[in-house]
Amino acid sequence: TSSAASLQAAPSKMTKMKKKFTRGEATTFISRKQALKRLQLSLNDFRRLCILKGVYPQEPVNRRRVNKGSSTPKVYYHLKDIQFLGHERVMQKLRDIKAHLKKAKRAKERGEMHTVDRLQRNFPAYTLDHIIRERYPAFEDAVRDLDDCLCLCFLFSRLPKERGVPVEQIRLSARLTVQFLHWVIAARALRKVFVSIKGYYFEADVNGVSVVWSVPHQLGLHDPADVDFKILRTFNDFYTTMLGFVNYRLYSSLGLAYPPALANEVDPSDYCQTGEAHEEFMASLNQPLLSRRGGEAEGNPAEPDDFPDEEAEGAEAASAARRKARAQQRLFNGCRFFLNRETPRQILCFVIRSCGGEVSWSPLSGPGSRYPESDQRVTHQIVDRPLGDSRLSGRAYVQPQWVFDCVNSGSLLPTGDFAPGLPPPPHLSPFAAYSADDADGGDEAAQLPYSATRSAPPDPVELRRPSAAAELEEEDDYEAEDAAKRETAAADAAQVGKQQKNQKKPSVVAEGTQRRTQDAKQAAAEERRLREMMLPKKHKQLYKKMVFSRKRQARESAQLAEKKQKRQRTA
Structure with a gap:
């Protein structure tokens, strides 16, 4: 009885049972x-x-x-x-839109067209300004995320006006991207250009941040069936709002009026309607913008101070980068370009004006022309097809690649190798680093098709007044070059014939040696295949990636070597 009483008096120390999947x-x-x-x-x-x-x-x-x-x-x-x-709060707007669509559908089924019109006029809308300020509390945060924004907005600006994307969204993307390009021109912020089969790649310095974006080619696009445009439209809604905020801040930093306005009054030409004249001239990228004070906002932007007594780490590299940026900003100063109708007018105008040059084209190609083709002050004419005898004296005829390579190299390159009808030099990407074996020579200047270490190009002002002696000397050079090419071809043909004549028939001993070598190679390949089969699964994936990377590097090296041989043969 005493033991039972002690058990009843003892307090209970049972713990609470822990259930699974209720924490962590x-x-x-x-x-x-x-x-x-x-x-x-x-x-x-x-x-x-x-x-x-x-x-x-x-x-x-x-x-x-x-x-x-x-x-x-x-x-x-x-x-x-x-x-x-x-x-x-946007979630409530989405619910309102869903209810609004149900009301419109029910009214349309009942035949109440006046109700449908009233609902369409009062369609609920929402803004994303508070989301932009929430996700990007500082302006630098928005600039660092500007790459994807520009790529998608430029893509939407080139889309055809079909059912997949509303026309208003395409026009808004086109207007905002043109405004950003105008700011790059006014700030002289362009740094790199590259042309590929996918489009044009640009790099600009936006408040000390390198921003890279791509612009598709102006081609006829089709509506792909495997792309969900609903998701892309949502991204574009967000990015257009973000780009509007960024453009306003960038224009304010340069003292430009926003929304941008043209400094000079333009007359609507015969090739666009009166209501679209302002947008067409803005899209031409060849008109100066209006500043807040009411004058023309053109000229060199403010340059950063260069302190020669800097002792911080990387001061020399920073000073060299500033000097290169200043050289790019004044690259085409004093040059006047004329674009033929087969060239990409908007891209070339953007690149040339970003480096201080002046551009014009035929009025039949589009609005925005500044001077005619017969202007004697034109120093360069850009063409993209072979020309006959219809050439004007006093100017250099070059292909569009010359402009892009000049921007990447930071200097005016010789125009002889970019003449119309000739294969231009390889257009290497400035966004990739090349080794000494991939280009001619081993110095850093060989990383581009041409470098500033070559002979200095002629002065654009002197190109306007060619003398008769210079023309005769040029003709003699062409004749001497043709004669040298004929002699080289004859010598090569004679050498090949001599090698074929002196070639000996393979002997029996050579055939046996060749057979043994082939058997040894087959045995080595079989042994390698068996060793690959014995690899663990987790190591096999890594091995496949290594083999793929080596093959790709070998293929790229072979392509560059082939380009080098072609250049040496044509030189």
Whole structure:
């Protein structure tokens, strides 16, 4: 009895049972289906809201633990991100739009067209200004994220006006991108240019940050079936709002009026309507902008101070970069260009004016022409097809690649190798570093098709007054070059014939040696194949990547060597 009483008097020390999946990763993440149920949104609205707010799916460390022991593949989000989305006021606007569409559909089915018109006029709209200020609290944050913004906006500006994308969105993207290009011209901020089959790649210095973007070629595009334009349109809505904020800040830093206005009054030509004259002349990129004070905002931008007694690390490199930037800003000063109709007018005008040059073209090609082709002050005429005898004296005829290579090298290159009808030198990318074996020579100047260490180009002013002696000397040079080429071809043919004549028939001993060498190579290849089969699975993937990388490097080296041989043969 005493033992039973002691057991009844003892306090209970039983602990609370811990249940599985009630803490840790199981409560940190939430599936997409649960998020849709919590926010009461459709899948399309949820995707749009996530894109606007910058919320993306997360990958948990242990998926089975998050999914409560199940291995079913699901899309997970962070629980705090979903709670963050629940306080967004755009979500209520999305619900209003959904209800508005239901009302319009019901009124249309009933035949109440006056109600449909009223609902269309009062369609609910939302703005993204507060989201831009929330995601980019500082201007530098927006500039660092400007690459994707510019690429997508330039892509939308080149899209055809089809059902996939509204026309208003295409025009807005085109207007904002043209405004950004005008700022680059006014600030002389262009640094690199590269042309590829995908489009044009540019690099500009925006408030000390290198921004790289691409511009597609002006070609006829088709509507791809495997691209979801709804998602791209949502990204474009966000990026156009962001680019508007950035353009306003950049224009204010240079003292330009925003929205931009032309400094000179333009007359609508016969090739555009009166209401579209301003947009057409702005898109030509060949008109000066109006400043806040009411005058013409053109000229050299403010240059950074150069302190010669800097002792910080990298001071010499920074000083060299500043000197190169100043040289690029004045690269085409004093040069007047005329563009033929087959050249990319907008791209060339943007590049030339960003480096201080003047551009014009035929009025039949489009609005924005400044002077005619017969102007005696023209120093360079850019053509992209062979010319006959219709050449004007006093100017150099070059291909469009000459302009791009001049910008990348930082100096005016010789125009002889870029003459119309001749194969131009290789157009190497300034965004990639080349080794000494990939180009002619081993110095840094050989990384580009031409360098400033070559002979200095003639003065553009002297090109206008060629003398008769210079023309005769040029003709003699052409004749001597043709004669040298004929002699070289004859010598090569004689050498090949001599080698074929002196070539001996293979002997039996040579055939046996060749057979043994071939058998040894086959045995080595078989042994290598067996060794590859014995590799573990985790090492086999790494080995395949290494082999692929080596083959790609060998292929690129072979292509560069072939280009080098072609240049040596044509030189």
